[in-house]
Amino acid sequence: MDTYDADGITLERVGEYVWEIPQEGEMNAPARVLASEALLDEISDDMTLEQLKNSTHLPGVTKHAICMPDGHQGYGFPVGGVAGIDAENGCISPGAVGFDINCGVRMMTTNLTYADIEGHEEELVESLFANIPSGLGGGGVVESGVDTVEAILERGMDWALEEGYAVEDDIAHCEDEGRRPDADPGVVSQKAKDRGKNQIGSLGSGNHFLEVQRVTDVFREDVADAYGLTEDQIVVLIHCGSRGLGHQVCTEYTREVEQAHPGLLDQLPDKELAAAPAGSQLADDYYGAMCAAINYAWVNRQLIMHRTREVFERVFDRSWEDMEMDLLYDVAHNIAKKEVHEVGVGPEGRPAGDDAAVDGEERELYVHRKGATRAFPAGHPEVPSAYRDVGQPVIIPGSMGAGSYVLRGGEASLETTFGSTAHGAGRTMSRTQAKNEFWGEDVQDELEEQKVYVKAQSGATVAEEAPGVYKDVDEVVRVSDELGIGDTVARTFPVCNIKG
DNA sequence: ATGTAC
Numbered sequence: 001m002d003t004y005d006a007d008g009i010t011l012e013r014v015g016e017y018v019w020e021i022p023q024e025g026e027m028n029a030p031a032r033v034l035a036s037e038a039l040l041d042e043i044s045d046d047m048t049l050e051q052l053k054n055s056t057h058l059p060g061v062t063k064h065a066i067c068m069p070d071g072h073q074g075y076g077f078p079v080g081g082v083a084g085i086d087a088e089n090g091c092i093s094p095g096a097v098g099f100d101i102n103c104g105v106r107m108m109t110t111n112l113t114y115a116d117i118e119g120h121e122e123e124l125v126e127s128l129f130a131n132i133p134s135g136l137g138g139g140g141v142v143e144s145g146v147d148t149v150e151a152i153l154e155r156g157m158d159w160a161l162e163e164g165y166a167v168e169d170d171i172a173h174c175e176d177e178g179r180r181p182d183a184d185p186g187v188v189s190q191k192a193k194d195r196g197k198n199q200i201g202s203l204g205s206g207n208h209f210l211e212v213q214r215v216t217d218v219f220r221e222d223v224a225d226a227y228g229l230t231e232d233q234i235v236v237l238i239h240c241g242s243r244g245l246g247h248q249v250c251t252e253y254t255r256e257v258e259q260a261h262p263g264l265l266d267q268l269p270d271k272e273l274a275a276a277p278a279g280s281q282l283a284d285d286y287y288g289a290m291c292a293a294i295n296y297a298w299v300n301r302q303l304i305m306h307r308t309r310e311v312f313e314r315v316f317d318r319s320w321e322d323m324e325m326d327l328l329y330d331v332a333h334n335i336a337k338k339e340v341h342e343v344g345v346g347p348e349g350r351p352a353g354d355d356a357a358v359d360g361e362e363r364e365l366y367v368h369r370k371g372a373t374r375a376f377p378a379g380h381p382e383v384p385s386a387y388r389d390v391g392q393p394v395i396i397p398g399s400m401g402a403g404s405y406v407l408r409g410g411e412a413s414l415e416t417t418f419g420s421t422a423h424g425a426g427r428t429m430s431r432t433q434a435k436n437e438f439w440g441e442d443v444q445d446e447l448e449e450q451k452v453y454v455k456a457q458s459g460a461t462v463a464e465e466a467p468g469v470y471k472d473v474d475e476v477v478r479v480s481d482e483l484g485i486g487d488t489v490a491r492t493f494p495v496c497n498i499k500g
Numbered sequence: 501a502t503g504t505a506c
Contacts, residue, residue, distance in 0.1 A: 100501040137503060206501055247502045
């Protein structure tokens with residue numbers, strides 16, 4: 001049998017791009033890595049595979065824990081990890097959702113072409129940077145009191161609609177229509193709400209950005225038509241999350257879960273995977289708080305998009321409606337959701353890993369997607385009606401030098417990955433390492449030679465996000481496409497980029 | 501990711 005020997009872990013090849021860590025010892029299921037050998041090489045000597053294997057110790061893990069093609073090590077659980085955990089007898093783990101709850105990305109289309117923008121790049125990037133709050137700390141499009149935060153936590157995009165920051169079409173084109181009904185602002189701490197009240201509509205820092213892009217390639221014409229994408233068109237990509245509020249929620253619940261459920265913690269090889277048993281008060285409270293933070297992040301991206309429409313109106317002296325600045329789609333990257341999937345069931349009638357399964361059954365799972373995108377195929381009832389026939393849009397930001405992709409949820413995603421695919425290129429070096437390798441101004445100058453205009457609060461952020469710190473996004477989406485979990489639709493290349 | 505940290 002074809003095997004791959006990583007540092008201390010041997011994987012068995014079970015498909016052209018599917019590698020398995022077989023179930024053994026305390027593992028509750030096998031683990032799988034979806035990657036080419038080139039992508040596997042990138043994660044063979046860090047903690048990614050060990051973290052993936054560790055996650056199969058979580059009680060109630062079904063089928064297999066999965067690492068997407070862009071996976072890399074994270075806090076406890078890989079970024080790019082997906083785990084479907086029984087929502088009745090299993091558990092929920094804040095570390096397997098991530099600190100930046102509903103970090104995600106949205107793409108807005110326009111009827112402008114690259115020719116309309118050429119010559120205006122610097123004016124546009126300056127105006128976007130001046131008008132869209134970014135960087136660490138406070139400052140948002142809306143700065144308000146805790147009662148506003150509570151309304152946002154409760155109602156998500158519905159709040160944005162009520163307040164005139166969104167139109168109906170924006171809501172229809174968000175995952176879950178921009179509102180998680182299980183959100184419970186009552187279990188979000190005062191401290192988290194205080195952190196959130198002056199960051200509503202702000203990019204933040206790190207890998208978060210807003211980018212004006214042009215569509216360079218269309219690969220699936222029929223799907224691109226349904227998404228309203230054409231070659232040379234200008235689109236806007238917004239990547240950010242729930243800022244300090246989501247971070248605070250994750251920090252507090254991780255600590256609470258560790259303290260309240262030491263028995264479960266003892267079963268786990270890594271404290272960072274701390275989980276609350278399904279059915280416990282804490283599992284319900286965390287779920288309610290996480291859903292509330294999810295709603296906050298959707299509003300955050302909406303307000304940034306709203307402000308972007310205003311900036312384009314001033315720069316091009318046309319209304320945003322006239323420029324047809326419509327939301328293509330908004331997807332979450334860091335999320336756990338109750339979803340029903342078909343899974344194997346063991347002899348005791350409980351969901352089991354593939355090896356122990358004797359039967360198949362529909363079960364409600366906490367699907368943890370951490371640095372992974374939902375990618376539902378054509379025909380799925382949760383795909384918005386405008387895209388139902390072609391599949392859910394998936395937006396994959398690459399890097400400032402390589403560009404980004406639009407995919408559509410593939411036919412094999414439900415069976416292979418609980419309906420998920422990759423979420424980006426994936427880092428290949430740490431932020432610290434990046435700052436030693438690159439100098440922000442040099443990176444900026446090189447990009448400008450390619451007619452990419454970057455403006456950031458700090459040069460360090462540009463160095464941390466240099467194109468060279470990312471894996472080959474082409475290879476990531478190629479593997480996704482080959483696996484049939486997310487099919488490539490179009491490719492974009494940056495024109496203007498603003499970041500913290 | 502994040503008012504980079506018990």
